[in-house]
Amino acid sequence: MAEQVKTESFICPSCGGHMKWNIKKQAFECESCRTPGEVDLSGAGIVHHDYADYTDREAKSEGYPGETTAICRNCGAEITFAANETATVCPMCSSPQVDAQKQMAGVPPDGVVPFKVDKADAQEAFKKWVKSRWFAPNKLKESYQQGKLDGVYLPFWTYDAHTEAQYWGEGGTYYEDEDDEGNTSTTTVWTPVSGHVSADFDDIPVCDGSERTQDVVDGILPYSTEGGACVYSPAFLSGVGAEHYDKGAVECFPKAEAQMEATLRSMADQEIRHKGYDTANVKSLEMEHHDLTYKHILLPAWVSAFAYRGKEYTYMINGETGKVSGKRPYSAPKIIAAVIAGLIALFLIYNIFLKDAEAKEYTYPEPTVSVVEMQQPQAASTLVDDGGTGILWYSPAA
Known part of the structure; x- marks a missing residue:
């Protein structure tokens, strides 16, 4: 059976609202009336402990309770904390719930970002x-x-x-x-x-x-x-897990x-x-x-x-x-669709290149050579190529 514990809910002294860490303002305050709370924002008191003394330190600390339950002070609902859970919100009214004693069991936190x-x-x-x-x-x-x-x-x-x-x-x-x-x-x-x-x-x-x-x-x-x-202060945990x-x-x-x-x-x-x-x-x-x-x-x-x-x-x-x-x-359907689209794209690209290659390999017909015979009875003549056109003309001999 889970041990029942008392939780801290950080009630505003001015209006009775819930005190939480305001992320935008980087301040601990009431979420209703904005009354500021007190938390140490410096890191000056954070201690670095000698590793060789860890085992003795943990052995002297309070035991770890495991799964616990608590009664919400705001609405009376029962809240269950999992074995490693130390802060949550009430499932009924969403009020912050912190099992501060459980968090301090064993070796307590030295700091928090x-x-x-x-x-x-x-x-x-x-x-x-x-x-x-x-x-x-x-x-x-x-x-x-x-x-x-x-x-x-x-x-x-x-x-x-x-x-x-x-x-x-x-x-x-x-x-x-x-x-x-x-x-x-x-x-x-x-x-x-x-x-x-x-x-x-x-x-x-x-x-x-x-x-x-x-x-x-x-x-x-x-x-x-x-x-x-x-x-570290349990106030930082108010409103989150x-x-x-x-x-x-x-x-x-x-x-x-x-x-x-x-x-x-x-x-x-x-x-x-x-x-x-x-x-x-x-x-x-x-x-x-x-x-x-x-x-x-x-x-x-x-x-x-x-x-x-x-x-x-x-x-x-x-x-x-x-x-x-x-x-x-x-997503398997998305992968299959992408593969199909890729294959279609490759097919289209292949066909474009294939047509381009066929166009480059097209052989144009060789020019035909035409010989025109002209009657020149009064003078001798010779065959002359007209500027490399492939057409031979008769030219009178000099």
């Missing part, structure tokens, strides 16, 4: 994205017109580190040979190499939402998690470490080439992290789910920048 792209702008960005998708089903194009976008704060971990790496590999030098017949071939001679590279990583992001496809989330990155982040993290900073770190390794491998590759080699092959790399820290931050997104032929597709719009990402279905 507020929404800067409102629903109308997100719809427009989604509309342009959909229209640029070739062979998209009409049902997909209708989804943005019907307003099927939900605002949600997604849980992320970001990692900072100074990382040193020792690498081993090969540097390749190209040699070109030519045989007796003039044919050339290239041979690569490999030389063992090793070296050291290092880099400072700042806010490597990893999403920890249980219901989000990682590659879709990666497609809407980046966010300004340093300059654009504010100290939010999720609790699923795995934790330790389980998510390998994804961040993979990004770090890719960067260091690229640096090692370039360093080998700068040593005078034509190509490089980094075989192995050992990393050592220093000053490794993390923070828990909530990032804004607009989400649209679309079912097509029994399969669900998720689309996301970055709530800070408007960047769109998502996998899309293809």
Whole structure:
């Protein structure tokens, strides 16, 4: 049985209306009378935590309750929060509902990047994205017109580190040979190499939402998690959805470490080439992290789910920048129609070129040679070609 909890609904002290984050104004205020609320818009208080202490910190925190229910303070309806859901709106009266206690369970958020792209702008960005998708089903194009976008704060971990790496590999030098017949071939001679590279990583992001496809989330990155982040307050969640993290900073770190390794491998590759080699092959790399820290931050997104032929597709719009990402279905009728249209076009082009080629190959008849005999009894005569016309005339002899 789901645990029943009390939610925060952020009631206006002046008129009793609902307090929400006004995206256009970038301010927390009453949606009815515009009375301003108080939230810390600075990021000065955001803490970067020592990664080595994460396990102890999580163990000492309040347990995660899973699925919960609440009674709407506005209309009395029962609201169900999914296992990872921490903020929503009442399905009956649309009043904001935030399970603030659940959001703080485990390791609480350190910061939040507020929404800067409102629903109308997100719809427009989604509309342009959909229209640029070739062979998209009409049902997909209708989804943005019907307003099927939900605002949600997604849980992320970001990692900072100074990382040193020792690498081993090969540097390749190209040699070109030519045989007796003039044919050339290239041979690569490999030389063992090793070296050291290092880099400072700042806010490597990893999403920890249980219901989000990682590659879709990666497609809407980046966010300004340093300059654009504010100290976390549940007030930012009023009127939109939010999720609790699923795995934790330790389980998510390998994804961040993979990004770090890719960067260091690229640096090692370039360093080998700068040593005078034509190509490089980094075989192995050992990393050592220093000053490794993390923070828990909530990032804004607009989400649209679309079912097509029994399969669900998720689309996301970055709530800070408007960047769109998502996998899309293809319309078989549109593809077939395009193939048929393409074949018809090729057929027409072929016929045009064929007729043009036939016209160029047309052989005109050879000119005929006509000989005109003229009687010249008083003088001798000779045959003369009249200017290369092919007609021979008799001309009196000199």
